[in-house]
């Protein structure tokens with residue numbers, strides 16, 4: 001029977017006793033005294049101290065001084081040292097490469113970006129990412145040795161287990177490319193790769209004031225995709241392709257062929273480049289997602305109609321998604337989301353009209369708070385989760401023991 005005077009932390013799993021398990025108690029930024037930790041874990045003092053010694057030797061936790069004293073000597077408290085190591089967060093888009101350093105909390109330390117072209121192929125693009133990373137590290141007087149993990153988002157499906165893109169339609173040359181192995185030739189760091197929209201969903205969830213446990217994040221840019229948070233957890237599906245809504249067939253797609261080989265895909269009709277093409281056919285100069293947004297925001301009627309129609313097309317697929325998943329929130333990000341209310345009006349028109357009353361009465365549909373930062377934050381968060389997981393810490397602890 002549990003001792004009611006020393007309730008174990010709900011985060012501390014029964015049977016968990018390694019240094020990695022103890023580290024999890026610090027991951028929310030909380031500071032703990034050794035007495036608190038003994039109560040939270042139910043571990044013997046000597047065992048607990050051994051685990052703490054490992055975490056201190058790895059440089060992940062340390063003693064903090066704070067003023068919370070009621071007289072006398074305050075108990076020493078331990079906490080995560082967020083800047084002990086760094087995370088390299090990378091967001092690869094169809095036309096840009098963003099690279100950031102974060103600490104382990106994860107607070108953004110520095111970031112930089114470059115325009116890129118997928119025609120250059122994976123090696124040239126990853127080399128550019130490494131050049132940016134080295135510049136950022138130098139700006140902080142840090143080195144590659146300080147990087148514990150790399151989190152990277154790419155605009156296409158990814159096998160999350162292996163970190164290899166899987167038939168990404170807009171990334172020629174990347175199918176099956178071993179991104180983790182490439183980085184690990186240059187850095188001794190764990191590498192996690194995911195679809196960029198999944199990372200935007202994770203980053204957005206982290207910024208929501210009241211935790212929305214069920215929402216869909218939609219990216220509308222050069223491609224179209226979504227990240228699904230259900231029951232508070234990101235849903236990747238069996239092969240990592242959950243949320244790939246860009247290749248769902250829509251009514252307006254009849255006779256329009258998609259680069260994926262199918263007919264009538266949402267992405268073949270409503271993605272940014274398709275909106276720009278539709279505008280050029282009406283004699284309006286529009287060549288990029290930025291052009292489309294600029295036209296909408298300058299009040300160009302044809303551009304407003306085109307974006308609203310793209311919203312309706314998106315709404316057709318989202319109405320079905322709402323029936324399947326019953327989210328409380330749909331958040332739209334990506335370059336075209338800057339068209340704001342005109343885009344949302346089209347989405348709302350179809351989703352609220354088609355959805356069952358119970359599934360839509362409390363459903364909010366809005367644009368993202370900050371999807372660009374969100375993608376980097378999400379990349380950093382998945383990297384931290386893996387690099388500081390109990391299993392990863394056990395491996396580091398073993399390496400530490402065998403090196404001593």
Ligand SMILES: [Zn+2]
Pocket residue numbers: 246247258259260261262265267268
């Ligand atoms: Zn398609």
